[in-house]
Amino acid sequence: MVSLPQQLSLGVNLNDDATFENFYAPAHTHNAMVVQGLRDQLTGSGEAFVYLWGAPGCGLTHLLQAACHEAQSQGLSVQYLPLRDMVGYAPDELFSGLDTLDLVCLDCLPSIAGRPDWERAIFNLYNQLREQGKRLLVAAEHSPRELALGLEDLRSRLQWGLTYQVHSLGDDDKQQALQMRARARGLELGDEVAQYIIQRLPRDTNELFWQLARLDHASLAEQRKLTIPFVKKVLAI
Structure with missing residues (x-):
């Protein structure tokens, strides 16, 4: 994890239990395919930009944090940002320097929907990461088409990579x-x-x-x- 600017330090920590091994996804199931897609993203053999969506409680946060743990074990630089807890901050300042990291994970994307400053900042971050050959992993409760975004260019960007629906468990x-x-x-x-x-x-x-x-x-x-x-x-x- 990189250090956020001192004035923005929010105590963002990863849950030690959030690993791919701890995510229940039996072989040959849809969710197992999702986990493999995230592993491929980290190794560079898959898509660099991945969008996850699913109902509350399906494990989106677990998967984002698991990806961070996996990336760190591979010596990659990462940052996990739960947007729900960060909407009170200036996004441009918060995102400064993130384009130098190997993996950026943005959780709770609907929290910033309808906020022009945040939407524009994420749009710019997407473009910067793409130019630098880095990876972006995003999670939301809705598919990109269903997000209440005002910036259509951002919606378009979010659909450029792979989109996976994470299925809830019976x-x-x-x-x-x-x-x-x-x-x-x-x-x-x-x-x-x-x-x-x-x-x-x-x-x-x-x-x-x-x-x-x-x-x-x-x-x-x-x-x-x-x-x-x-x-x-x-x-x-």
């Missing part, structure tokens, strides 16, 4: 994803307990994983296994 896949994440934490999460959690919590995978982290900490503190009574006590569900 309940069975969410159970598998939750159990996979539990194993990565060294937790044993049986089918019955996993089903209990999914049936009683919001289906958003971000929420499920956050609650799993709570269970992990409680299990470690109390030296307890993940049983339904323990889960019910910790999560009050």
Whole structure:
């Protein structure tokens, strides 16, 4: 990660759990193709500009941060920017120097839709990165055509590269994803307990994983296994 100007330092950090290996995408599924497309982007064998979109909770932020982790492991310079948290800043100043980086990831793109200064700044950043032979990864809840953008030139640019829709998981896949994440934490999460959690919590995978982290900490503190009574006590569900 590069250092933002001191006056713009917002404590932008990557989640250590956000890796491609931790993203539930079984082989030969659509989401597995998306992950491969992002890996190809980083190695230079794929498209340099990638646009991801999908419903809330489908894992867009996870994939952007996973791409950053992967890029860093390859010695590439990267910057992840959650635009939702940055709309109060001057975009031209925030973007200064980003065109020298190997990978720029812009999350929550709809947050700046309808803001002429931001739209123009992203349009200029796109062109600068393209001229420098760098990579851009963008995420939004809508496809480029559905974004409420005022600058049509920006919409056109966003459609130049690859566009992937990230598919949300069904309940069975969410159970598998939750159990996979539990194993990565060294937790044993049986089918019955996993089903209990999914049936009683919001289906958003971000929420499920956050609650799993709570269970992990409680299990470690109390030296307890993940049983339904323990889960019910910790999560009050």
